[in-house]
Amino acid sequence: MDAITDSKPSFYEITMQDRLNDMLWQSVRHLVSILLDKTPSLTPFRYYSYEISSILCALLDLYSLLTTKGTFSENFYSLCRNITSKSSIFSYLFIHYLLPCFIKFPLPGQIYSFLKGLTMLGFLYFNYNYYSPEFAILKQELIRQKTRYRMGTAFIGLLLLLKAVEVFFTSKKGVSEVMALDNIQPPYKDSVIGKGLCPICKEKFVNPTALSSSGYVFCYTCIRQHLQVYSACPVTNIRSSLRNMRKIHMHEGV
Template sequence: MAELGAHLTAASAADDRPSIFEAVAQDSLMAAVKPALQHLVKVLAESNPGRYGFLWHWFDEVYVLLDMLLQQHYLARCSASFSENFYSLKRIPTGDREQQPLATAGLPKRQHWKSLLLLVLVPYLKGKLEKLVSTLREEDEYSIHPPSSSWKRFYRAFLAAYPFVNMTWEGWFLIQQLCYILGKAQHHSPLLRLAGVRLVRLTAEDILALEKKLGGATSHHTPSIKTQVQSAVRKALGGITFSLSTGLSVSVFFLQFLDWWYSSENQETIKSLTALPTPPPPVHLDSSSTLLPKLKTVCPLCHKTRVNATALSTSGFVFCYRCAYGYVKAHQRCPVTGYATELQHLVKLYSPES
C-alpha cells in the first residue's frame, strides 16, 4: 500500500507539472512585450520630443517600475507572475509535494519577495549590462584613451571576458531545461530554483477560488459606513487593476505582432513595402569613379568593411571615421565628389541596435 501511495503521489506530481513548451512560452511572453512597448515609446518620443522624450530617455526605469507593480499584483493575487497566470500556472514552494496551497493563498513572504526581485531586477540588470558592453565596444573602435591607460586595459579585459560569462549564463539555463525535460529537475529555470518555488498547473479549486476572489465575497453582517467606503475603494482599485491586466492580456498579442513586424528578420519586407524613391547621386559625380566599392558596407577610402560609420553631409557618402577625418582634415573636400568639406560636416551614423 505504501508503494502504491508513493506511485500515486508521483503520478499526481507529474500531472500538475507543466510541459517544457508551456514553461518556455510563458518566459518568452514578457520578453516579447518589452521591445514592442519600446517601439511605441520611440514613436511617441519622435512625434513629440518635448512631451514624451523623457519616456524614451528613462524607458528602462519606467518599464521596470511598471513591471514591478504588475508582477507584485499577480504574485499577491494569483501566486504567479503575469505570464505564468496567462498560461494557467502558479508557483508553490519547492517543498510542497503532497498538498498544494490554493493560488489565492499567496506565496510565503520569503518566496514572494525573492520571486519579485528575480522576475524584475535580473532582466533589468542584464539589459543594462548588455547596453554597457555595446557602448564600450563602440568606444573601443575609436577611443581617446592612450594605449597604456589602465582604464582602457580594464574595459578591454571586461569586453574579452563578457562573451564567456554570457555563454556560461545561457548554458546554465540550457542545462536546467534539459534536466527538466528528462525529469531530473523540478525547475526549467535556475531563477525558479533560486526563488525556492516551482511551477504547477492551476487546478479546478484554484480557478474557483480566483473567480470567487475576483467577484468579491459579500459578508452577511451589515457593514458600517467606514467599512462600506473602504470596500468601495478596494473594489474601485480592484476594478482598475483588473481592467489594466485584462487590457494587457488582450493587447499582448498586438504587442507580439509589433515585435515581429519590427524584427530584424522582417526588415527587408518592411523596406520593400515602405521604401521611398532613392535620391539621385551628386551631379558632379563621375559614374566610372574607381573610389566607389561594389559593396555598400565597404569604405571608399580604405576598401574595408566600415568601422564607426560616418557620413559627409555635403555629399552623403559614408566612410570609416578615421578615414573621413584624416582625408577631410588634409584636403578639405569630399574624397568622392570633390565638394568642399570641413570637419564639422562629419556626421556619425547610428544603427538601430546602438
C-alpha cells in the same frame, strides 16, 4: 484530469510562456520609447526607458502574482508558482529584473546560459524541480494551476494592443528609412565615356567591378583605390564602401 493538473508543465508550455514574457517586455519597451520620443515634456526621460519599462512590467507581474500566484505569461498558460508568502513575490521581482543587469556582460552571461542549460536538462530528464537558475535561487517551482483563473478581456486586449502598436511603428520606421535613401540620378543620355570604359581611368574594363550602391561599373583597382580615399561612388557621390563592391563577368567584345 487531476493527474494532468498535478504534473509538471511540459517543455512546450515553459518555452511558450518564456517567449510570451519576452514579447510582452519588448512591446512595452517599444511603446515606452515611442511615447517618450513623441512627447516633448517626457523627452528628458527617454534615457530611462529601460527602467520605466521594467517598472511597468513589474507592476503587471505583481498584480498577476497576487491574484493568481503566477506572472502574466505564466497565468496565460495556466501555470503558477508554489508561493507561500508575499515576500516570495517581491524576491522574484527583485531577482527577475536585476538579473539582466549582470548577465548582459560576456562572462556572467555565458555562465548563466550554461547553468540554465544544466537546470533545464535536469528538469526534463532527472526530475529536477527547477527549470532555470532563477527558480533555483528563489526555491520556487512552476506547476499547473489547480484552480483555473480566467484572464480578463482587458489584459488580453492590452497584450494585443501592445503587439499591434509595435508592429505598426516598426513597419512605419522601415518605410521611412527606405524613403529617406538618396535617389540615384539617372545617367546622361550622351555620355562622354564610351561603352565598356571605366569612368575613372577612361580605359577598357580590367576586372570589372560594380557598386551595389549605385549600379555603375569600374575597374577593380580604380574603384578600390577611390573608395579607400573618398568612400563614395565617383559618378553619383553616393556613400559607398568596399563592402558594396561586386565582381561581375563580361563577355568578350563588350
